[in-house]
Amino acid sequence: MNARMEQATRGRPPRAALCTGATLEADLRPENMKRRIAIIDDSRAKRAALAYVLRDSFDISAYGSGREALPDLLRCPPDLILLDIEMPDEDGFCVIRNIKAQPTLRDIPVIFITSVDDRHVEAEGLRLGAVDFISRNFVPETILARVNVHLELQAYRRSLEDAVREKTRMVEKLQDSIVITLSDLVECRDVATSGHARRTISYVEILCRELAARGMYADLLTPETIEVFMRAAPLHDIGKVGIDDAILNKPGRLNDLEFDAMRHHTLLGARAIQRAIDQMGAPTFLDVVKEMTLYHHERWDGMGYPFGLQGEEIPLCARIMAVADVYDALISERPYKPPLSQEQVVAIMAGERGRQFDPAIMDVFLSIHEKFAAVAAETER
Numbered sequence: 504m505n506a507r508m509e510q511a512t513r514g515r516p517p518r519a520a521l522c523t524g525a526t527l528e529a530d531l532r533p534e535n536m537k538r539r540i541a542i543i544d545d546s547r548a549k550r551a552a553l554a555y556v557l558r559d560s561f562d563i564s565a566y567g568s569g570r571e572a573l574p575d576l577l578r579c580p581p582d583l584i585l586l587d588i589e590m591p592d593e594d595g596f597c598v599i600r601n602i603k604a605q606p607t608l609r610d611i612p613v614i615f616i617t618s619v620d621d622r623h624v625e626a627e628g629l630r631l632g633a634v635d636f637i638s639r640n641f642v643p644e645t646i647l648a649r650v651n652v653h654l655e656l657q658a659y660r661r662s663l664e665d666a667v668r669e670k671t672r673m674v675e676k677l678q679d680s681i682v683i684t685l686s687d688l689v690e691c692r693d694v695a696t697s698g699h700a701r702r703t704i705s706y707v708e709i710l711c712r713e714l715a716a717r718g719m720y721a722d723l724l725t726p727e728t729i730e731v732f733m734r735a736a737p738l739h740d741i742g743k744v745g746i747d748d749a750i751l752n753k754p755g756r757l758n759d760l761e762f763d764a765m766r767h768h769t770l771l772g773a774r775a776i777q778r779a780i781d782q783m784g785a786p787t788f789l790d791v792v793k794e795m796t797l798y799h800h801e802r803w804d805g806m807g808y809p810f811g812l813q814g815e816e817i818p819l820c821a822r823i824m825a826v827a828d829v830y831d832a833l834i835s836e837r838p839y840k841p842p843l844s845q846e847q848v849v850a851i852m853a854g855e856r857g858r859q860f861d862p863a864i865m866d867v868f869l870s871i872h873e874k875f876a877a878v879a880a881e882t883e884r
């Protein structure tokens with residue numbers, strides 16, 4: 504028997520062959536699949552005894568220590584691990600810690616095999632993540648039954664997780680389609696900004712990913728947060744549904760009164776989102792939508808609206824949105840102005856560094872503004 508790894512599988516190829524693909528296709532057929540169990544025990548006789556009991560029902564890999572097992576476990580994670588507690592060098596507690604520290608292994612059920620009948624040992628093993636204890640003096644039928652129970656529980660847990668993931672995906676898709684529908688409705692009324700809401704998704708993504716790549720706002724800009732910012736972006740002007748058509752689509756510049764009315768779109772939008780938050784219990788997504796809606800016209804220097812917030816008082820999502828929003832407004836045609844060239848837009852926005860815009864975000868924009876231009880060129884404006 505191989506000193507490093509014993510194959511107790513009867514009539515089947517070695518695990519290494521399974522994993523390297525020599526007989527992979529045949530072995531992956533559902534009718535040929537056997538669940539895999541790793542046995543880690545320093546006693547060769549005890550490994551053999553366990554393997555003997557289990558070999559008809561499972562593929563078995565057996566190891567004399569955790570150190571010996573770990574590389575194989577990582578390469579080919581088993582479905583369940585039987586782990587001896589009393590071993591020289593690394594005991595079972597040490598081995599289970601190493602196993603649970605590996606993301607690909609941490610969900611695999613571990614059953615301790617022990618000759619120690621001690622409540623404290625059992626409590627410690629369970630605390631470290633073991634799912635069960637089996638006495639070294641096991642009865643074959645008992646160990647088979649308990650292994651099967653834990654494999655079934657594991658399969659059930661995985662199917663539940665898959666179902667939750669699928670439901671979450673469906674809810675996110677539904678949320679995205681509602682967001683796009685709502686932003687399209689806003690744009691139906693605001694004839695000058697066709698495609699603006701959708702383009703802001705791309706601009707926000709470009710800025711967020713570049714900021715994250717440079718380690719800026721690292722505590723805030725996680726991959727999950729960036730997704731939320733992107734999904735919230737198209738709703739930033741949702742409050743425009745409450746603005747009079749004559750103002751919204753006025754050809755030419757707004758007078759002071761009209762501009763005051765227009766400013767209200769931030770408050771109207773935030774109020775509508777707040778109602779949804781009150782009903783939904785404030786999930787992260789709606790909080791971000793509200794912040795973007797309410798604060799995207801605030802300025803870094805405190806001269807914006809509706810509250811005149813300053814610097815980092817303005818939520819990061821709104822500071823990012825401000826750059827996306829203004830870029831698209833400048834590069835696009837509006838009733839009161841023709842489209843500006845990329846050079847003109849960049850020059851104007853650079854002049855607002857530290858005034859209208861967060862200087863750190865503006866520096867990033869200035870270094871990657873061609874990516875904004877590519878988005879603007881791709882879409883009809």
Ligand SMILES: [Fe+2]
Pocket residue numbers: 739740768799800
């Ligand atoms: Fe706006």
